[in-house]
Amino acid sequence: MALSRRLLVQSGLGAATVALTGTVARADEPIRIGFLTVKTGPLAAGGIQMEQGMNLFLKLRGNKLAGRDVQLIVADTAGSPATTRTKAQELVERDKVHVLIGPLAAFEALAIADYVNTQKMPTLGVAAADDTTQRSASPWYARATASAGQCAHAIAHYAATELKYKRMTIIGDDFAYGHEQNAAFLRVFEDNGGKVVQKLWPPLNAPDYGTYVSQIKNNVDAVFMSFAGSNGFRFTKAFFEYGLGGKIPLIGGMTAMDEAILQQTGEDAVGIVSANWYSAAYDNPANKEFVAGMQRDYKIDPGYYAAGPAVAGAVLEAGMKALGGRFDDREALMKAMRTAVITDSVRGPVKFDDRGNAIGNIYIRKVEKKGGKNVNTVIKTYPDVSQFWTYAEAEFLAKPVYSRDYPPAKNLEN
Amino acid sequence: MQFWIVQSLNSLAMGGLLFLLSAGFSLIFGLLRIPNLAHGALFMLGAYFGATLLASHMNFWLAALVSGLGVGLIGVVLEAVLLRRLAGNEQGQVLVTLGVAFIIADLCLLTWGGDPMPLGAPRALRPPVFIGGFAFPGYRLVVLGFALVCALLLWLLLERTRLGAMIRAGVDDREMARSVGIPVSRLFSAVFFLGAFLAGVGGVVGGPILSAYPGLDADMLPLALVVVILGGVGSLPGALVGSFIVGGIYNFGSALFPDFAYVVLFLPMVVVLVIKPTGLFGRVLR
Numbered sequence: 001m002a003l004s005r006r007l008l009v010q011s012g013l014g015a016a017t018v019a020l021t022g023t024v025a026r027a028d029e030p031i032r033i034g035f036l037t038v039k040t041g042p043l044a045a046g047g048i049q050m051e052q053g054m055n056l057f058l059k060l061r062g063n064k065l066a067g068r069d070v071q072l073i074v075a076d077t078a079g080s081p082a083t084t085r086t087k088a089q090e091l092v093e094r095d096k097v098h099v100l101i102g103p104l105a106a107f108e109a110l111a112i113a114d115y116v117n118t119q120k121m122p123t124l125g126v127a128a129a130d131d132t133t134q135r136s137a138s139p140w141y142a143r144a145t146a147s148a149g150q151c152a153h154a155i156a157h158y159a160a161t162e163l164k165y166k167r168m169t170i171i172g173d174d175f176a177y178g179h180e181q182n183a184a185f186l187r188v189f190e191d192n193g194g195k196v197v198q199k200l201w202p203p204l205n206a207p208d209y210g211t212y213v214s215q216i217k218n219n220v221d222a223v224f225m226s227f228a229g230s231n232g233f234r235f236t237k238a239f240f241e242y243g244l245g246g247k248i249p250l251i252g253g254m255t256a257m258d259e260a261i262l263q264q265t266g267e268d269a270v271g272i273v274s275a276n277w278y279s280a281a282y283d284n285p286a287n288k289e290f291v292a293g294m295q296r297d298y299k300i301d302p303g304y305y306a307a308g309p310a311v312a313g314a315v316l317e318a319g320m321k322a323l324g325g326r327f328d329d330r331e332a333l334m335k336a337m338r339t340a341v342i343t344d345s346v347r348g349p350v351k352f353d354d355r356g357n358a359i360g361n362i363y364i365r366k367v368e369k370k371g372g373k374n375v376n377t378v379i380k381t382y383p384d385v386s387q388f389w390t391y392a393e394a395e396f397l398a399k400p401v402y403s404r405d406y407p408p409a410k411n412l413e414n
Numbered sequence: 415m416q417f418w419i420v421q422s423l424n425s426l427a428m429g430g431l432l433f434l435l436s437a438g439f440s441l442i443f444g445l446l447r448i449p450n451l452a453h454g455a456l457f458m459l460g461a462y463f464g465a466t467l468l469a470s471h472m473n474f475w476l477a478a479l480v481s482g483l484g485v486g487l488i489g490v491v492l493e494a495v496l497l498r499r500l501a502g503n504e505q506g507q508v509l510v511t512l513g514v515a516f517i518i519a520d521l522c523l524l525t526w527g528g529d530p531m532p533l534g535a536p537r538a539l540r541p542p543v544f545i546g547g548f549a550f551p552g553y554r555l556v557v558l559g560f561a562l563v564c565a566l567l568l569w570l571l572l573e574r575t576r577l578g579a580m581i582r583a584g585v586d587d588r589e590m591a592r593s594v595g596i597p598v599s600r601l602f603s604a605v606f607f608l609g610a611f612l613a614g615v616g617g618v619v620g621g622p623i624l625s626a627y628p629g630l631d632a633d634m635l636p637l638a639l640v641v642v643i644l645g646g647v648g649s650l651p652g653a654l655v656g657s658f659i660v661g662g663i664y665n666f667g668s669a670l671f672p673d674f675a676y677v678v679l680f681l682p683m684v685v686v687l688v689i690k691p692t693g694l695f696g697r698v699l700r
Contacts, residue, residue, distance in 0.1 A: 041520075207634065208623060
């Protein structure tokens with residue numbers, strides 16, 4: 001009697017443990033993807049395209065990854081860190097998702113970083129904050145897109161060595177994403193013989209860029225801009241309004257000439273060179289199919305936001321394939337995803353470094369008018385670019401994270 | 415020298431834009447005693463209406479008028495259907511306007527999507543003008559002129575018409591106005607229409623500078639608040655002077671003290687509130 005009771009208690013405990021960790025999957029169970037994006041508020045422009053990109057990716061796969069059905073559970077974080085945390089918790093604990101994709105913004109990603117770690121939740125991020133895959137990298141987090149500095153390194157090299165710019169002004173949104181891009185640009189540009197002679201930081205919600213445009217030195221070779229959301233479009237407009245367009249070349253960071261704002265920027269955009277890990281004009285079969293699908297289903301060209309989840313989806317698929325379609329062992333799934341080598345995603349080949357950040361092509365794109373609309377034509381490809389550029393990883397990580405004042409600009413002129 | 419001239423022109427042009435934004439806000443604030451927190455959203459709605467009308471090749475100024483009327487109408491409905499029911503409950507009214515602001519913002523997102531929409535200025539006004547060898551965008555000077563004309567018309571309306579006299583009476587002492595037989599609640603509707611109309615027109619006229627994009631509402635509302643608190647609630651000259659002060663502070667502040675771009679707008683407001691709590695031109699409201 002006593003023995004059987006103990007047995008009962010033990011088996012009960014065992015069942016409870018299984019229920020808590022939720023790792024026992026039935027053979028026919030679909031993989032549940034928790035998708036964190038922003039569907040309301042000012043960040044919703046990118047967030048909605050993220051969801052469209054994810055939906056299309058799954059549609060193109062017949063809603064199956066590695067032979068397993070997929071259930072996508074979308075949560076709206078509203079662009080708020082606190083809500084992101086709540087939604088992540090709901091997805092993990094109530095909906096029992098097997099993997100998280102998202103969220104959109106860096107401050108949202110930071111809000112769930114600890115939670116993801118303690119829950120041991122495989123997470124495929126798209127937010128750009130450098131340190132999430134550098135000094136505070138997590139074994140449960142991987143980013144198949146790029147760190148903020150990653151594309152800025154490449155275009156800085158291109159500006160110094162191919163465009164042969166010597167003196168430049170850099171301008172960017174006054175928050176971490178702008179700081180990290182501009183700092184990365186400054187470092188590589190100056191290491192290749194250029195000089196940053198002016199830095200300008202408009203507030204993220206600057207009502208008007210006129211006051212900043214009219215401060216730009218008229219004797220610089222070019223201006224580098226790192227803006228998010230609609231700010232690149234608004235800055236470019238002001239740049240032309242004040243008669244600088246056509247006089248001083250304008251080049252941009254990862255999202256400054258995103259497909260999301262490319263058509264609205266109109267004639268002013270033509271000729272602007274920017275760097276990204278993606279271009280809707282990138283030519284491979286996966287991307288052709290993806291772009292055609294976005295145009296058919298949503299009437300837009302995909303950009304940074306729509307393509308991010310499609311790359312994350314490809315990583316998840318590769319991880320599941322490596323495990324023969326299994327996904328119940330989180331540790332094995334995360335390891336399989338981080339060691340996957342993908343050759344045919346919409347951004348081309350991609351793999352991960354040991355801190356979970358993508359190593360992949362960075363495209364230098366130039367806006368051209370083709371068939372009555374603006375496209376980001378790829379004019380140069382930097383292959384297999386790591387977040388550390390050509391610097392040694394240990395040396396790179398020993399320095400402070402990129403910021404407003406680091407690395408210091410030594411050549412500013414007043 | 416060029417720096418000072420260009421930034422002065424920037425300040426004046428931005429002041430004009432801010433006046434179009436905040437004149438209506440100030441009138442409503444003065445008469446109804448509540449900050450209409452949906453004002454930024456109404457401004458954004460005007461910009462979106464304008465962008466849509468301009469996309470169908472309507473004349474720019476006609477589009478501004480039509481958008482203004484549309485937004486004005488929405489303002490009247492907002493006042494009659496929501497705010498009037500909460501008469502006397504000022505906290506409730508403020509919260510309702512905030513709720514309406516969120517609703518309008520998300521409806522805009524639903525209707526026009528998240529990508530920014532450009533508003534093209536009339537073609538003839540687009541090229542930069544050259545002042546002493548440097549370029550300044552011509553359209554910004556037009557905005558300045560337009561704002562001054564609006565200020566003059568509003569001044570005539572408030573100072574020279576019966577409606578204006580009633581509004582002024584309502585701003586100064588609502589109970590007294592009511593007791594001398596001024597139909598204050600109809601006045602509320604009229605002022606709400608006027609305020610929303612100005613916001614709608616401002617959204618279109620400011621559009622070629624600002625564009626229509628999600629978040630425009632939240633970017634503009636604090637500026638309207640700063641202008642009106644600085645200039646004095648319910649005062650037209652206050653809104654005008656406040657607009658130019660804020661335009662100047664914003665431009666020179668962010669050019670001369672770039673590290674304090676955020677603080678520089680709000681510091682003068684705090685100083686004025688400490689020295690003269692009713693604002694530069696404000697009177698004690700009863």
